[in-house]
Amino acid sequence: MFLSKSFGYALRGVLYIALVDKDGRKVQLDEIAEKLSVPRHFLAKIMKMMVKEGILSSTKGPYGGFYLNEVTLKTKLIQLVKITDGVEQFNTCVLSLRKCNSKNPCPLHFQMLKLRDGMLAEFSAKKLGDLLDEKNPDFIKTISTIA
């Protein structure tokens, strides 16, 4: 409803790496996909996007894999949404009216604006690192359990 599956996969992928990260060891796609029960090749595309955007790093070859970099945990959730889902949709009228705006509002303009701003606020305030809850030792299970 609110966000794409790609976003969910991306977030879980990053969090998984963060959680198993020991001295910056790299994590392979195969492991992530398997542990999170996410389609391997589809996840590959999404991880690649994050690498391209610089919020995650990777190296090819033996002992290669994905790993966090300086910006990863400082990345705001909204930034991740932009990478996976794009940002146009935030500014488009729910009734597909191009001329809808606060001066010439559609019947749902202000309701949607409120929701949208609420979401933007939430997702702009939180960073990926904020989601790592040390108090929950089962956290990794939580992001893995889809069954």
Add this chain to the structure above:
Amino acid sequence: MFLSKSFGYALRGVLYIALVDKDGRKVQLDEIAEKLSVPRHFLAKIMKMMVKEGILSSTKGPYGGFYLNEVTLKTKLIQLVKITDGVEQFNTCVLSLRKCNSKNPCPLHFQMLKLRDGMLAEFSAKKLGDLLDEKNPDFIKTISTIA
């Protein structure tokens, strides 16, 4: 982002009828599709769904068309969302985790819950009739103008 195009078309369709409604005269699909610049046959399906669900009426044949009934304007927005978009998505975890709930929350559970509840509240409080703003004489233009 939040809702489908179908929902937008449905809402605009109903509102259009309400706005041109004179002594319960019926409005034809062709007129609605043209005035709202909405794909005719796609709109037909959506109107049909609303009729089937009882929140709108129609008759076939000459002088037939779509018209409001006793429940139309009393219909809550959330009901329309259910008809066009279904209701599953409201209860599904943004990370696709089936076991996600308030006792075993995913990292975004409470944020999403807040957004979702906000939306449900808004859309449960408003009825279609509430959207008819008599103070705005250009209202019909507003729901028509997509260019």
Add this chain to the structure above:
DNA sequence: TCTAAAAAAGATATTAATGTCTTTTATGGG
């Protein structure tokens, strides 16, 4: 009863999101 009008129904097309498979490129170690 016949005809025309209009919704209902159903078949097909397109597009975007999601998912799968294969080939290419880079890299560490022998």
Add this chain to the structure above:
DNA sequence: CCCATAAAAGACATTAATATCTTTTTTAGA
């Protein structure tokens, strides 16, 4: 330099949403 590994890249498949086109059913009126 060669090989194995793993990401990057690209081709292809599937599914759901959106869109179009055709046929059927219902109805009002001549």
